[in-house]
Amino acid sequence: MLTKRIIPCLDVRNGRVVKGKKFDDIIDVEDPEILGKYYSDMGADELVFYDITASNEKRGISLDFVEKVAKKINIPFCVGGGVKTIDDFVEILRKGADKVSVNSAAVKNPDLIKEAAEKFGNQCVVLSIDAKKTDANIWHVFINGGRTDTGIDVVEWAKRGCGLGAGEIVVNSIDEDGMKKGYDIELLKRITDIVNVPVIASGGAGEMKHFYDALKEADVDGVLAASVFHYKEISIKELKDYLKNKGIEVRI
Amino acid sequence: MNVIVDYGLGNINSVQTALKIAGIDTVITDEIEKIINADFVLLPGVGAFRDAISLLKEKGLDIAIKKFADTGKPLVGICLGMQLLYDKSYEYGEYEGLGLISGEIVKLEKEKKIPHMGWNNLIIKKEDTLLKYIKPDDYVYFVHSYYAKSSNDEMLAYTEYGEIIPAIVRNKNVIGFQFHPEKSGQVGANLLKALGEMINDYISSN
Incomplete structure (x- = not known):
């Protein structure tokens, strides 16, 4: 049976991992490949790297x-952050990533999804959506690092993104991000109900039950988290044991 | 010489790295002579069947691969590379494959999420030297929207995703992996290790 995926997320700036200073059992935690290998060895099913390098001229080197x-690693990984053009896809895939995630640029130019899917296949194109609740049961797509409200309904955008060829949707809840109170289950449910591609939950994980809730109640295909893994509040192994005991299919 | 066929699609580097770790040194090439005279040929693949088969034909690589297969030496296709080994595919039309394994490539069942993407378990159907380091229900990483539909005579191991999905197939010296062993962690490494041993055995016995 297809297992649910546990996905640590690493922010990379100028080629270095931003979070993760609290590791003391690996030598240089700022090296993306060392931290990536560490998570892979711990049982991560996949990794996501967001390049948050600010300046454009440094981006080439950063990548x-x-x-x-x-x-270094032999599990799949996705790279995102500042992806704007087909050339960005080409560069990232050529360097060995399995998937590329697009966010703001896809909102500004939806054809980017279509063009990338036709060129590289749906499986390479991940649509990452920053969502914020703007009214009762209404979520809007925000862009530019969560600063700009596009007024676009998240569920509609997810549906459209899939129609254009996105092979996976990552839903980041701006409201829940960093709050550690759990993923936005209502939002996730609306999206998993409507799209026919894998959906990954992001934003809000604080304890193991939160992962279970998203996987069970919202029926997402994967759960993404950063700080709980980076600060070792939850280990991937104990999380997987916990989920398995609760009847969720995971790869152990 | 061990060869990875380069026909301009997909990321070949991670396959090459994984093979090297398994003790299989390879060269990446699109030269017909090198392919025909190789000890082992790997056909990688990411993307659409149509593009892949037309690129292979454009360069005459389809004929080279078939000639190589006739020598009885090991030929391995990964993911789309496996699908190319079959007779025909219905991805975006109807396209003829290499015809080294009988069967057709058809779209996955619509009730399931497509692509079939993630870790799924291998269920062993037939014992084979390739599977010697594989335990029942080991997980491997799949990414695909089409699968091989055939008599399943060639099936060594499968997974389930709405249908029986052939995961490891073998018709004599022609072998296919529907999943990505190079992305399947330790289990993938174990499979490639067995493959490396098989290639070495073949070379030393001929």
Whole structure:
């Protein structure tokens, strides 16, 4: 049976991992490939790297980490952050990533999804959506790092993104991000009800039950988290044991 | 010489790295002579069947691969590379494959999420030296929207996703993996290790 995926997320700036200073059992936790390998060994099913390098001219160099990660780990990984053009896809995939995630640029130019899916296949194209609740049971798509309300309904955008060829949807809840009170189950449910591609929950994980709730109640295909893994509040192994005991199919 | 066929699609580097770790040194090439005279040929693949088969034909690589297969030496296809080994595919039309394994490539059942993406378990159907390091229900990483439909005579192991999905197939020296062993962690490494041993056995016995 297809298992649910546990996905640690790493922010990378200028080729270095931003969070994760609290690791003391690996030597240089700022190296994306070392931290990536560590998570892979711990049982992560997949990794996501967001390149948050601010300046554009440094980006080319910054993405060198993708190549190092590809050499070091043998599980799939996705790279996102600032992806704007088909050339960005080409560069990231050529360096060895399995998937590329697009966010703001896809909202501004939805054809980017279509073009990328036709060129590289749906499985390479991940649509990452920053969602914020704007009214009772209404969520809007926000762009530019969550600063700009596009007025677009999240569920509609997810549906459209799939129609254009996105092979996976990552739903980041701006409201829940960093709150550690759990994923936005209502929002996730609306999306898993309507799309026919894998959906990944992001934003809000604080304890093991939160992962279970998203996987069970919202029936997402994967759960993404950063700080609970980086600060070792939850280990991937104990999380997987917990989920398995509760009847969720995971790869152990 | 061990060869990875380069026909301009997909990321070949991670396959090459994984093979190297398994003790299989390879060269990446699109030269017909090198392919025909290789000891082992790997056909990678990411993308659509139509594009892949037309690129292979454009370069005459389809004929080279078939000639190589006739020598009886091991030929391995991964993911789309496996699908190319079959007679025909219905992805975006109807396209003829290499015809080294009988069967057709058809779309996955619509009730399931497509692509079939993630870790799924291998169920062993037939014992084979390739599976010697594989335990029942080991997980491997799949990413595909089409699968091989056939008599399943060639099936060594399968997974379930709405249908029986052939995961490891073998028709004599022609072998296919529907999943990505190079992305399947330790289980994938174990499979490639067995493959490496098989290739070495073949070379030393000929």
